[in-house]
């Protein structure tokens with residue numbers, strides 16, 4: 001059974017629809033990757049799930065978490081859910097951490113509020129949580145301020161705060177983008193381990209298919225506010241059906257590849273006001289035909305084992 005089910009999600013700002021027809025499920029303990037370039041709608045999807053859309057944003061469709069319809073849940077219940085069951089971490093931990101409180105105080109605050117812990121117990125639990133996210137010298141670090149930690153350590157501290165309420169689902173929005181490659185690998189290892197140890201589901205948002213390749217079981221590829229392709233990670237990587245997925249895969253830097261010769265996708269994601277009438281990827285697609293510009297392609301199951309929104313998927317994959 002699904003822990004989270006997103007069905008036909010749309011997000012609008014006034015007359016502008018930035019997201020449309022987005023559907024996916026996450027099972028308990030599953031890691032789902034949501035991938036796409038900047039502007040494809042990944043963050044908006046996450047914020048709609050959290051009930052934290054920017055001012056003026058309106059969500060339609062259905063988001064079900066453990067049988068509760070999140071789009072109709074009263075704000076107080078939503079607040080409780082954000083503390084108790086669903087947690088989110090962002091790309092830049094410094095903007096989410098409070099600079100004038102120690103890491104320990106910030107974790108303890110969550111523990112007191114959501115788990116009703118007393119001050120001394122909360123401090124001890126904060127140290128345990130810092131150990132869980134593999135911060136060395138946790139007993140000392142717990143009393144330090146965010147600016148005293150490195151970027152990688154701050155992200156680990158953010159994860160510790162997110163874990164303090166023992167969420168069933170962790171939404172990680174570009175958690176490693178601001179970090180250098182080695183630190184990035186460490187954070188991904190940590191997420192993989194935590195997921196195994198705690199059995200929590202993870203929704204991992206990234207623009208980098210390389211990041212999802214060995215941590216996610218399933219992948220949703222988004223383009224210009226719609227799902228371009230979705231399926232098991234293995235299938236997506238071995239036999240991608242959508243030309244956009246293939247282009248993203250070709251853009252993953254490979255160590256053995258010639259340096260400075262990375263195949264890029266020409267052009268940029270259109271802004272919502274300029275979304276084409278037909279396939280939104282058509283203007284950048286090497287395989288586009290006039291038929292692609294007539295109507296938006298529907299997501300359909302393909303023999304390769306994924307679902308793709310491309311009318312030429314069988315011919316081009």
Ligand SMILES: Nc1ncnc2c1ncn2[C@@H]1O[C@H](COP(=O)(O)OP(=O)(O)OP(=O)(O)O)[C@@H](O)[C@H]1O
Nearest residue numbers: 013018037038039040041042043044045054271272
């Ligand atoms: N406050 C806002 N009001 C109106 N439109 C917005 C607002 N914030 C974002 N958008 C639009 O919503 C679309 C999706 O943005 P979103 O941030 O979800 O993309 P993304 O894939 O997460 O990209 P990034 O990796 O850059 O965050 C974009 O076209 C963006 O211009």
